[in-house]
Amino acid sequence: MSTTHTASPRPLTELARVIRSKNSGPFTLTLDIIFSSEQEYRAIKESGQITRELIATAYRIEPETITNIVFFDPASAVKIVLPRTVASGSPGDRDVYGAQQHAPLLGLSFTLPQATPDSSRGPRR
Amino acid sequence: MTQCTILSPTAILGYGFPEASFAAGMAMNPDLIAVDAGSTDPGPYYLGSGKSFTDRAGVKRDLRIMLTAGVPRGIPVVIGTAGGCGARPHLNWTREIIEEIAAEERLDFTMALIPSDIPHEVVLQKLGAGRVLPLEHDTPLTAETVGESPYIVGQIGVEPIQRALAAGAGVVLAGRAYDPAVFAALPIAQGLDRGLALHLGKILECAAIAATPGSGSDSVIGILFEDRFELVPLSDERAFTRESTAAHSLYEKSDPYHLPGPGGTLDLTGCSFTETAGGRVEVRGTRYVPSDLPTIKIEGARCVGYRTISIAGIRDPIMIAGLDETLSAVRARATMILERERIDGRVDIRVYGRDGVMGEWEPQRGTPAHEVGVVIDVVAETQDAANSICSLTRSTLLHYGYPGRISTAGNLAFPFSPSDLPAGPVFEFSLYHLMELDEAETKSLFPYELVRVTSRKGGPA
Numbered sequence: 001m002s003t004t005h006t007a008s009p010r011p012l013t014e015l016a017r018v019i020r021s022k023n024s025g026p027f028t029l030t031l032d033i034i035f036s037s038e039q040e041y042r043a044i045k046e047s048g049q050i051t052r053e054l055i056a057t058a059y060r061i062e063p064e065t066i067t068n069i070v071f072f073d074p075a076s077a078v079k080i081v082l083p084r085t086v087a088s089g090s091p092g093d094r095d096v097y098g099a100q101q102h103a104p105l106l107g108l109s110f111t112l113p114q115a116t117p118d119s120s121r122g123p124r125r
Numbered sequence: 126m127t128q129c130t131i132l133s134p135t136a137i138l139g140y141g142f143p144e145a146s147f148a149a150g151m152a153m154n155p156d157l158i159a160v161d162a163g164s165t166d167p168g169p170y171y172l173g174s175g176k177s178f179t180d181r182a183g184v185k186r187d188l189r190i191m192l193t194a195g196v197p198r199g200i201p202v203v204i205g206t207a208g209g210c211g212a213r214p215h216l217n218w219t220r221e222i223i224e225e226i227a228a229e230e231r232l233d234f235t236m237a238l239i240p241s242d243i244p245h246e247v248v249l250q251k252l253g254a255g256r257v258l259p260l261e262h263d264t265p266l267t268a269e270t271v272g273e274s275p276y277i278v279g280q281i282g283v284e285p286i287q288r289a290l291a292a293g294a295g296v297v298l299a300g301r302a303y304d305p306a307v308f309a310a311l312p313i314a315q316g317l318d319r320g321l322a323l324h325l326g327k328i329l330e331c332a333a334i335a336a337t338p339g340s341g342s343d344s345v346i347g348i349l350f351e352d353r354f355e356l357v358p359l360s361d362e363r364a365f366t367r368e369s370t371a372a373h374s375l376y377e378k379s380d381p382y383h384l385p386g387p388g389g390t391l392d393l394t395g396c397s398f399t400e401t402a403g404g405r406v407e408v409r410g411t412r413y414v415p416s417d418l419p420t421i422k423i424e425g426a427r428c429v430g431y432r433t434i435s436i437a438g439i440r441d442p443i444m445i446a447g448l449d450e451t452l453s454a455v456r457a458r459a460t461m462i463l464e465r466e467r468i469d470g471r472v473d474i475r476v477y478g479r480d481g482v483m484g485e486w487e488p489q490r491g492t493p494a495h496e497v498g499v500v501i502d503v504v505a506e507t508q509d510a511a512n513s514i515c516s517l518t519r520s521t522l523l524h525y526g527y528p529g530r531i532s533t534a535g536n537l538a539f540p541f542s543p544s545d546l547p548a549g550p551v552f553e554f555s556l557y558h559l560m561e562l563d564e565a566e567t568k569s570l571f572p573y574e575l576v577r578v579t580s581r582k583g584g585p586a
Binding site for chain 2: 025027074094
């Protein structure tokens with residue numbers, strides 16, 4: 001299954017088994033990406049490709065708008081936290097549960113570093 | 126060695142569950158049957174209006190199965206966030222359903238009611254003392270907003286439920302409760318670890334959502350031991366896996382490692398998830414970190430107007446191509462007339478098939494659909510005003526002569542007659558705050574009321 005010599009980006013939809021959005025309370029939206037493979041998750045996490053800038057561009061917002069990006073190793077997952085533009089259910093809201101705000105993530109793609117056991121531990125040093 | 130077996134029938138009371146799964150759970154001799162009945166997810170309307178977002182027949186069906194299984198066997202049945210939001214009308218609504226079931230099924234038991242309403246004067250006094258802090262937003266609370274919010278509820282923790290159980294209640298019906306509290310109150314009272322009990326409660330409150338394939342309407346069992354807990358699926362269709370259980374910590378949370386609740390925070394940084402036989406998962410290492418200052422989360426909603434909507438489709442490509450200009454022109458024309466008549470309101474026109482779901486966040490621009498759906502959404506101070514604005518906006522859009530128009534008979538396809546639908550009062554979350562408590566208040570707030578529920582109607586209350 002090795003794709004060792006290709007450095008071409010792979011679509012997130014191939015790498016993740018869950019890509020979703022949901023409210024976390026009426027004022028906060030959270031986006032979850034749960035990767036299929038722990039190894040690929042670690043490689044992408046350590047490559048530093050998931051940044052505020054990347055998410056901000058996908059959502060047409062300023063990077064400072066993003067409250068937090070949390071890597072959650074036990075689930076090979078990344079959580080992105082954003083303030084809602086309108087509180088859940090207030091006049092002008094478009095998505096009371098916040099369950100359909102994930103689509104911009106579907107267009108992301110990531111370059112996996114060369115997949116040898118050691119190098120997948122990251123280009124840190 | 127102490128252990129506690131807890132049956133969680135369904136993720137939200139009223140969502141239903143397969144009776145075979147529930148029976149498999151009962152066969153494991155649970156010490157507790159508990160269910161979370163609420164959520165803020167459906168929005169502010171239900172708390173503000175005092176109505177349930179769950180269906181009465183569904184809630185009654187679920188409760189009947191739980192009560193007829195638990196009560197005769199002496200297994201406590203604990204229900205949290207009664208009626209979806211946990212304010213007094215929601216508590217009464219659920220109480221009435223329970224009393225109907227008791228009469229129909231000839232059940233007799235002692236029920237504890239734990240109202241979670243916070244008196245307005247308490248909130249005002251705390252507000253005056255600077256002890257009410259906004260949570261995840263920065264709108265300062267005012268006395269006026271407090272006054273406009275008919276129901277203010279506080280999220281109760283495990284202690285009020287423990288006091289009710291200790292008083293001999295066979296059924297506990299709580300108002301707004303921290304979701305895990307209904308599951309964790311009993312085992313913590315038995316001396317089991319608070320961190321593990323609450324973490325187990327966090328998972329059980331969603332029933333089988335943390336299994337794979339996940340389901341909000343299937344039962345599961347959690348067994349809490351002194352040093353770990355175990356999750357047990359009750360249907361052959363699904364299993365708990367390391368990933369499914371760990372991933373659940375993300376669900377609806379801002380930080381999967383630190384989960385705040387009444388009195389303290391769950392720390393998951395040292396957690397381990399291990400798969401065992403039979404589709405089970407074992408969890409260890411959750412820590413409970415008490416907070417320095419006791420606080421409770423308070424919630425409230427207030428009415429901000431009345432809504433009328435109109436739904437229509439557009440299939441004409443010429444109209445779709447110039448839709449933004451048309452909508453601005455229609456708004457301007459309608460506003461001019463309404464200003465003359467001094468009718469004021471807010472008009473949002475959502476265009477589905479374009480950016481109806483995401484609005485300004487929508488990244489896909491400039492690819493016109495062959496058909497779009499339009500929702501005219503009007504919120505005004507009175508229902509009459511909302512009706513007038515919606516009517517005028519709809520009729521103006523229907524006959525507007527946009528540039529290049531060749532379809533001169535009408536611009537909108539209405540699926541319904543009447544085309545305009547009054548939707549009633551509109552609410553917004555007006556309170557979503559942390560309120561600081563004094564040590565004494567942690568014991569005096571949320572007292573229970575014991576009621577004797579008998580199979581005979583009209584028994585002593």
